[in-house]
Each structure stands twice: as C-alpha cells, then as structure tokens.
Amino acid sequence: MAAALRIAVQAGPFDMAREAAAARAGRSDVGAVVTFTGVCRDEGRTLAALELEHYPGMAEAELTRIAEEAAARWSITAATIIHRFGRIAPGEDIVLVVTASPHRAAALEAASFLMDYLKTRAPFWKKEHPHSGEGGWVAAKGSDDEAAEKWK
Amino acid sequence: MKLVYFASVRERIGRPEEELDLPADVATVGDLIGWLKGRGLEYEAALSEPRAIRVALDHVHARPEAKLAGVREVAVFPPMTGG
Numbered sequence: 001m002a003a004a005l006r007i008a009v010q011a012g013p014f015d016m017a018r019e020a021a022a023a024r025a026g027r028s029d030v031g032a033v034v035t036f037t038g039v040c041r042d043e044g045r046t047l048a049a050l051e052l053e054h055y056p057g058m059a060e061a062e063l064t065r066i067a068e069e070a071a072a073r074w075s076i077t078a079a080t081i082i083h084r085f086g087r088i089a090p091g092e093d094i095v096l097v098v099t100a101s102p103h104r105a106a107a108l109e110a111a112s113f114l115m116d117y118l119k120t121r122a123p124f125w126k127k128e129h130p131h132s133g134e135g136g137w138v139a140a141k142g143s144d145d146e147a148a149e150k151w152k
Numbered sequence: 153m154k155l156v157y158f159a160s161v162r163e164r165i166g167r168p169e170e171e172l173d174l175p176a177d178v179a180t181v182g183d184l185i186g187w188l189k190g191r192g193l194e195y196e197a198a199l200s201e202p203r204a205i206r207v208a209l210d211h212v213h214a215r216p217e218a219k220l221a222g223v224r225e226v227a228v229f230p231p232m233t234g235g
Contacts, residue, residue, distance in 0.1 A: 052234065053159050055158055062213075083235075120231075120232060125160075125232060126233045137233070144235075
C-alpha cells in the first residue's frame with residue numbers, strides 16, 4: 001500500500017483537524033484516523049517557554065525516513081508528521097502525528113511507533129526557560145530509548 | 153570538512169559551525185571526536201562524555217566506526233529531546 005507521507009518542520013502552529021481531514025481526503029478505504037498532538041506543559045506553572053532547536057535539512061530527512069519505515073511496517077494509507085521549532089509557550093502544540101489506515105490497529109501502532117522513534121532519532125533539542133532562575137537543556141530520558149527499542 | 157554543532161555541544165564549543173582540515177589519520181567518527189577533544193578546553197568540555205554525543209554524516213545518524221571519507225558535513229550534538 002503506497003502511503004501518502006507529509007512531513008513539515010515549521011515555526012508556526014498547525015491545524016490538527018485540517019491535517020486529519022487531509023490524511024483521509026478522497027479515499028473511501030480508510031477505516032481509522034489517529035492523531036497525536038504533543039503539547040508544551042507548564043511544569044507546575046514554573047515554565048515560561050520552551051525553545052526548540054533543530055538541525056535544518058536533517059530534521060526533515062530523518063522524519064521522512066521514520067515515516068517511510070512506518071509505511072513499510074504497517075498497512076497505512078497516510079502518515080503526517082509536523083514538528084515545530086523556535087519558542088513555544090505552555091499550552092501551545094509542539095508536534096503532530098496523523099496516521100490513516102483501513103483498520104485501527106495499524107493506525108494506532110504506526111502513530112505510537114512514529115512518536116517513539118522521532119523522540120530519539122529526530123534532531124530536535126528542547127531548552128527550558130523558567131519564569132525565574134536558570135533554565136537549561138532538557139536531558140534525554142532513558143524511558144524514551146526503551147520505548148523506541150521495543151519496536152526493533 | 154564542514155562541522156556543525158547543536159544544542160549544548162554548540163554552546164560549549166562556542167560556535168554553530170566551522171570548516172576544519174582533518175589530519176590524514178582521522179578516518180572515522182570515533183577518530184574525529186577524539187581529535188576534536190584535543191583542540192582546546194571548550195571542545196573537551198563539550199565532548200567529555202562520549203555516551204552523550206551523537207554524530208550525523210550528511211544528515212544521517214552514524215556510529216563511531218563509520219568512515220568519514222567522502223562526507224561533506226559532520227554534525228555533532230547531544231541525545232535528541234524533540235517530540
């Protein structure tokens with residue numbers, strides 16, 4: 001099944017409903033659409049903003065490779081990944097994953113795989129800017145590596 | 153060869169990118185990190201923990217044993233924290 005892949009790395013916001021509609025537009029064989037939105041938390045009201053740095057060129061290339069791998073492993077008809085960069089305030093969206101498939105298991109699993117893989121493989125880095133005191137780079141979590149490992 | 157740095161590695165080294173002529177005996181990613189570390193205190197600080205360093209060759213993740221021959225751009229950065 002040739003899946004329609006859409007990858008975007010952008011500073012501005014995205015429209016989840018529009019992306020979900022586009023992922024199934026013009027087809028009647030889609031039985032499941034899954035969306036996942038990653039949102040900036042306020043960390044107990046201490047966080048003023050996140051700053052997302054990325055590696056232009058590689059970010060798009062790596063997200064494309066991850067989406068292609070999902071399309072090879074699951075019977076999905078579409079996969080969309082949109083990742084924002086720059087300054088993002090609590091309550092704002094950071095990342096969107098959309099998958100579409102004839103059946104829900106493939107759409108759910110592929111979406112979960114995309115998130116687990118992009119967290120450990122896509123070249124983005126978060127820096128925290130708190131309301132008071134020194135901020136700093138967010139440390140990578142071992143639990144994210146384990147989540148990505150389980151798909152091997 | 154063009155080197156680009158990101159996040160904490162970029163901040164510690166103090167520049168986002170630079171063009172460097174590599175010695176002939178620097179053949180792999182591992183060789184390169186070892187050689188960079190000897191270039192000054194800022195490099196040593198940025199690269200002191202090899203397990204916390206990731207490298208990409210021409211936009212593709214690479215392991216320490218990967219060869220540098222023919223590569224145009226090497227990126228050095230910490231583990232990724234997007235998503």
